[in-house]
Amino acid sequence: MQIGPEDNRASLRHRWGVPLGVATGVAAVSVAAVAVFGGVGDAKPQVAGPAGNPTGTAATPSASAARGSGSGGADxxxxxxxxxxxxxxFTITSGTTTPIDAGTIAKILASCLGSDASRFHAVIGVRAPIVSKDWDGVVIAVNSAGQYVQCEAKGDKGNSPDSPPTFINDRLWGTGRMIEYFDSVREPDGKGQYLMMGAGHYTSEVAKITISYGDNPKQYPAVMAGGAFAYAAALSPDTPPGPHYAGPSPYVHAYNASGKEIYNQKKDPQFADQQ
Known part of the structure; x- marks a missing residue:
């Protein structure tokens, strides 16, 4: 599906062939948006922060209801x-990101934003755990007005699916206006896995953000810096996917400084009819 200026919400079930979200007709997966985050202009531009390895085994979906036995014991x-x-x-085989060095980030922003790159400073720059045809990482940058841009990366090149790149700002707030959604992308890596990657903005109430996938409750930590968050994961279908494999939706969870969950996208009425 696509998100245009007239849309205020996005489907949580994305299709692989056409990336989700879009700005002014440019297709690229998305769930969108951002607003000025208090103190963003003063935030130290942390170029990267590893998402970290989640503890325990790889995520798997909750078991489907057991089938009852028929007469004679046959299922x-x-x-x-x-x-x-x-x-x-599905199985999440990795939710770990790695930092992109500052020199490469500068090249990614330059190719993504052109002459406007000098107006933005990076707050997040990470590589995904796997490489797809078009993407292997993401860079989030912000300008002095608190406007964010998201550049998907492949090597030292970057691109934004949005036109203008700041189209993500204020595009899609979750209920309660604590979480805003930028673009999310999903694409096969050609080796049986799918890269899932996304980003967004959080307000001052939020101290921690995690991501869960589909019906599985396991949560993976997102990278957070400068009022923005980003995540990336490698997903492996447990059975060979069909040509229109939709895959699981990612869900954002936000916690305050006391560790209390204050936002759960899966329970957000903004998206309830899309699940």
């Missing part, structure tokens, strides 16, 4: 719900 044929659950089964 009945799988229901369509069982088949759909099996088709959507």
């Amino acid at each position: 009945p044929e799988p229901s369509s719900a069982d088949a759909a659950s099996a088709a959507d089964a």
Whole structure:
């Protein structure tokens, strides 16, 4: 699907062939937006912060309901719900990002923003755990007015699906106006896995952001700096996906300094009819 200026929310079920979200007709996966974050102009521009390895085993979806036994002890044929659950089964093989060095970030911003690059300073720059055809990382930068841009990266090149790149600002707030959504992208890596990557903005109430996928409750830490967050993960379908594999949706969770969850995208009425 696409997000244009007239849209105020995005589908949580993304299609692989056409990236999600879009600005003014430019297709690229998305769930969008940002507003000025208090103190962003004073935030130290941390160029990267590793998302860290989640503890425990790789994420797997919650088990589908067990099928009852028929007469004679034989199991009945799988229901369509069982088949759909099996088709959507997945494993997050990695949720770890690695920093991009400052020199490469400068090149990414220059190719992404052109002459406007000098007006922005990077707050996040990370590589994803796997490489897809078009992407291997993301850079988030902000200007003196508190406007963010998101540049998807491949090597030392960058691009923004939005026109202008600041189109993500104020495009999509979650309920409660604590979390804003920038672009999210998903693409196969050609080796049986999918790269999932996204970013957004958080306000001062938020001290920690994590990401869960689909129906699995396991949460993976996002990189946070300068009022922005970013995440990237490698996803492996548990069964060979079909040509229109939708995959699981990522969900943002936000916590305050006391560790209390203050926002859960999965419970957000803004997206309830999209799940």
